[in-house]
Amino acid sequence: MTTPETPTGSTPSxxxxxxxxxxxxxxxxxxxWAFILIATGxxxxxxxxxxxxxxxxxxxxxEGLVVTLRITVVSYTIATVLGLITGLARTSKNAVAYTVxxxxxxxxxxxxxxxxxxxxxxxxxxxxxxxxRAIGLWGLNAGATGALASFLDALQRATSRDVSLEVRxxxxxxxxxxxxxxxxxxxxxxxxxxxxxxxARSLGMTYPQAxxxxxxxxxxxxxxxxLGNDFIACLKDSSLATVLAVNELTQLGRLxxxxxxRVFETFNVLSFLYLAMTLTLSGLVRxxxxxxxxxx
Amino acid sequence: MDPIIVVKDLHKxxxxxxxxxxxxxxxxxxxxxxxxxxxxxxKSTLLRCINHLEAPTRGExxxxxxxxxxKKTDINAVRAEVGxxxxxxxxxxxxxxxxxxxxxxxxxxxxxxxxxxAVAMEQLKRVGIPEKADCFPGQLSGGQQQRVAIxxxxxxxxxxxxxxxxxxxLDPEMIKEVxxxxxxxxxxxxxxxxxxxxxxxxxxxxxxxxxxxxxxxxEETTPEELYTHPKEERTKLFLSKILH
Numbered sequence: 001m002t003t004p005e006t007p008t009g010s011t012p013s014x015x016x017x018x019x020x021x022x023x024x025x026x027x028x029x030x031x032x033w034a035f036i037l038i039a040t041g042x043x044x045x046x047x048x049x050x051x052x053x054x055x056x057x058x059x060x061x062x063e064g065l066v067v068t069l070r071i072t073v074v075s076y077t078i079a080t081v082l083g084l085i086t087g088l089a090r091t092s093k094n095a096v097a098y099t100v101x102x103x104x105x106x107x108x109x110x111x112x113x114x115x116x117x118x119x120x121x122x123x124x125x126x127x128x129x130x131x132x133r134a135i136g137l138w139g140l141n142a143g144a145t146g147a148l149a150s151f152l153d154a155l156q157r158a159t160s161r162d163v164s165l166e167v168r169x170x171x172x173x174x175x176x177x178x179x180x181x182x183x184x185x186x187x188x189x190x191x192x193x194x195x196x197x198x199x200a201r202s203l204g205m206t207y208p209q210a211x212x213x214x215x216x217x218x219x220x221x222x223x224x225x226x227l228g229n230d231f232i233a234c235l236k237d238s239s240l241a242t243v244l245a246v247n248e249l250t251q252l253g254r255l256x257x258x259x260x261x262r263v264f265e266t267f268n269v270l271s272f273l274y275l276a277m278t279l280t281l282s283g284l285v286r287x288x289x290x291x292x293x294x295x296x
Numbered sequence: 297m298d299p300i301i302v303v304k305d306l307h308k309x310x311x312x313x314x315x316x317x318x319x320x321x322x323x324x325x326x327x328x329x330x331x332x333x334x335x336x337x338x339k340s341t342l343l344r345c346i347n348h349l350e351a352p353t354r355g356e357x358x359x360x361x362x363x364x365x366x367k368k369t370d371i372n373a374v375r376a377e378v379g380x381x382x383x384x385x386x387x388x389x390x391x392x393x394x395x396x397x398x399x400x401x402x403x404x405x406x407x408x409x410x411x412x413x414a415v416a417m418e419q420l421k422r423v424g425i426p427e428k429a430d431c432f433p434g435q436l437s438g439g440q441q442q443r444v445a446i447x448x449x450x451x452x453x454x455x456x457x458x459x460x461x462x463x464x465x466l467d468p469e470m471i472k473e474v475x476x477x478x479x480x481x482x483x484x485x486x487x488x489x490x491x492x493x494x495x496x497x498x499x500x501x502x503x504x505x506x507x508x509x510x511x512x513x514x515e516e517t518t519p520e521e522l523y524t525h526p527k528e529e530r531t532k533l534f535l536s537k538i539l540h
Contacts, residue, residue, distance in 0.1 A: 198349050199386035199445075203400035203452060204376030213403060218390050 037279065044272040053262055057269045064252035065273060071170055071238045071248055076231055078174030083181025088211070090186040101182065108179035113172070114240050120172035121244050125160045132158040169241035177234050184230065188223035189215060225292065228285035232278050239274075249273060298361060300325050300456060300487050301346060306355035308341050315341045317511035318355075323456075328488045330498040330519065333508035334534055339491045342508070343458050346489065347378045360455055376404050379449030383461040385441040387433040387448070393420065394429040397448045405452065412451075419447035423477050439470030446477055457481065459490040493538055495523060507531045 047054040089101035108116065136155030144152050192215050200210035239250035253270040257263050301323035308316040316338040323329050331339045344350040346357060348364050348371050357364040359374050388396050397416035401407045407415070420426045423443040425436075433441055442462055449457060459478065463471045475497050482488055482501035490497070498505050498519040505522045507515040507530075515522065515531045523539070526532045 193386075195382060195384055195386035196388065199380075199382065199388070200400070201372075202347055202349060202375055202378070202380035203448070204372050204404040205400060206372055209403050213399060214388055218388075221390070 037275070041272065041276065044268060048269065048272075053265045054269060057256060057260075057262065057265045060256050061249060061252050061266075061269055061273060064247060064249035067166065067246065067248040068235070068238050068250075071166065071173065071241060071246070072231070072235045075170045075173035075238070076177060076234045078170070079177035079181050079230075079234070080227070082174065082178030084185050086178060086182035087185025087189060090182060091189045105179045105182050108176055109183075111176075113176050113237055114243060116176050117169060117172040117240050117243060120175065121165060121168040125163050125168050125171075129158045129160045129162070165244040166241070166246045169238075169244050169246050173234060173238060173241075176237075177230065180230055180233075181227065184223050184226045185219070188219035191222060192218050221292065225285055225289045228281070228288060232281045232285070235277060235281070236274065297325060299323055300360055301489065302356070302358040303342070303346070304356040304358075306342065306345060306357065307353045308338070308345060308350060309353045315511055316345070316352075319508075319511070319513055321506070321513070323487060323489060326485045326487055327504065328482045328486075328490065328502045330502040330505045331489065331491045331508060332493055332498075332505065332534075332538075333514075336510075337508040338511040339508045340460050343380075343460050343489060343491055346456075346458060347375050347380055349380075372404070376400075376452055377455045379446075379452060379454035379457040381442070381445050381449055381457065381459045381462045383464050385433070385438070385445045385465075387441055387445055389433050392430050392432055393425070393436065393444045396433065396444055397451045400448070401451050415451050416447070419451045420444070422450065422480075423447045424473070437470060438466045439473045442466065442470075442474045443477055446474070446481075450481075456487045456489065459488065459492060461491050461493075463492060463494060495519070495539070499523070507534065509534065 044054075048058045049055065086101045086104060089097035090105065092098055111119070132155045136152045136158070139152035140149065140156060196214055196218070197210055200214040201207070205213070238248060241248050242251040242254060245251060249270065253266050256266045260266070299322040301321070303319055303321040306316050306319045306321075307314065315336075319338070319342055321329075321342075331342065333339045341350055345352050346359065346364075348357075352365055355365065360377055362369050362374050364371065364374060387393075388399065391399065394413060394416050397419055398409070398412040401412040401415060402409060405412075417426060417429060420429055423446055425440055425443055428436060428440055428444070433444070436444065446457075446462075462478070463474050466474065471494070475494060478488070478490070478497060479501055488501075490502070492498070502519050505517065505519045506513055507522065507526075507528070509530050515526065515528045517527075522531065523535065526535055
């Protein structure tokens with residue numbers, strides 16, 4: 001296009017300039033929000049380097065960064081495996097698989113994550129521990145001997161304290177995000193046309209073979225961007241582990257605030273750290289999305 | 297010799313709609329049978345029942361002396377002997393043309409990669425597009441995609457080939473390249489059951505043509521006879537609509 005559409009203003013040349021890719025560039029279409037975020041980020045980065053209260057807060061919180069990332073990566077890995085299996089079960093014709101998977105998805109998605117976290121930590125884990133104790137006791141009373149007896153003895157001593165609060169938080173996040181991801185995988189699988197399954201089956205492939213070789217490779221490519229977005233959400237939700245007093249980023253922020261009363265610096269740095277991580281990741285997801293669009 | 301396909305009193309319901317209402321049919325080894333009929337006449341459903349993409353509601357289907365309607369029959373083993381070509385090609389978009397043809401051989405026939413790829417290349421030559429082996433389906437024209445789909449089915453060494461309106465989704469200038477491949481197959485003695493309104497193909501290759509309407513076989517004769525002297529009123533009406 002050589003002559004751009006002239007907006008109602010009288011001096012279009014002042015408002016429209018050629019951009020780097022040869023397209024017209026409107027000042028109003030620039031990503032101002034990103035400039036503001038970057039400027040704020042740079043200011044905070046400068047403060048962290050130059051101002052002692054900010055610097056100390058940053059050092060204190062950075063230990064929590066490792067824990068936050070560990071919780072996120074481990075629970076998200078669990079969630080992905082759980083979500084894939086559940087998503088497959090949700091699309092299966094097997095009544096038991098469908099019922100169990102749907103029950104899981106509907107129940108978990110209907111409970112706030114923070115409640116799920118408390119429930120896992122203070123109800124499910126102790127319940128499993130007492131179940132194990134009962135099994136151990138029952139086995140010993142039944143007269144087990146040798147290696148089995150020492151195993152049962154260990155079971156009999158099981159308590160919920162054997163499971164750290166961080167592990168409980170990871171389990172809760174994994175189960176919670178597993179349900180969200182199941183729906184992503186289900187949608188991905190169902191988005192692949194019926195003809196693909198029919199073509200695979202008509203060649204003599206079994207249902208699992210067709211799933212593994214034909215449907216899933218296409219479905220997984222399609223769900224990578226939403227899975228990436230869910231990873232970011234999971235990173236943010238790992239902050240809920242603070243209700244279990246796990247020493248992740250948010251918990252350290254709260255500790256820092258109550259021990260120093262430097263509320264302003266603490267929560268500035270805390271938000272800055274989360275934003276730095278989530279914005280980087282969402283940038284990556286955007287690149288991925290663009291790449292997929294190009295390939296399709 | 298026993299017929300290779302036997303359909304006895306086939307009925308198929310979709311919910312309360314009866315798409316096929318008592319069809320019986322036999323196809324001999326090496327025979328080419330064309331099925332025509334208006335949309336909704338049950339011709340595609342009949343074809344899809346023959347490789348069990350649809351489960352018949354009632355009736356018997358025998359393919360190569362195995363009863364498809366018997367729960368004990370290994371459907372996948374029977375399907376491997378029955379090639380199917382779809383209206384919308386249904387190529388696997390995430391792999392190359394060569395892999396489209398090689399994949400099922402490796403998974404179902406347990407052939408090695410080398411063997412499967414050699415067979416795939418041979419079949420791509422047979423349908424006339426060996427140079428497209430490394431292309432993805434999205435890079436091929438409709439006619440080329442359909443030829444890859446035919447090669448994919450042939451690579452399994454099927455005893456029967458089913459064609460479900462193989463040229464209906466093609467631009468006119470691409471129909472011939474697909475029909476030529478089908479004609480060559482027919483000349484080579486392949487057993488074929490073809491749902492298609494291509495009169496030229498039916499005349500050149502088919503010994504028998506079946507006209508279906510409303511889930512039943514209305515008329516069954518030679519293509520020459522059907523196109524020139526249809527007996528039934530419904531056949532005449534249908535032909536007057538498709539032959540201009």
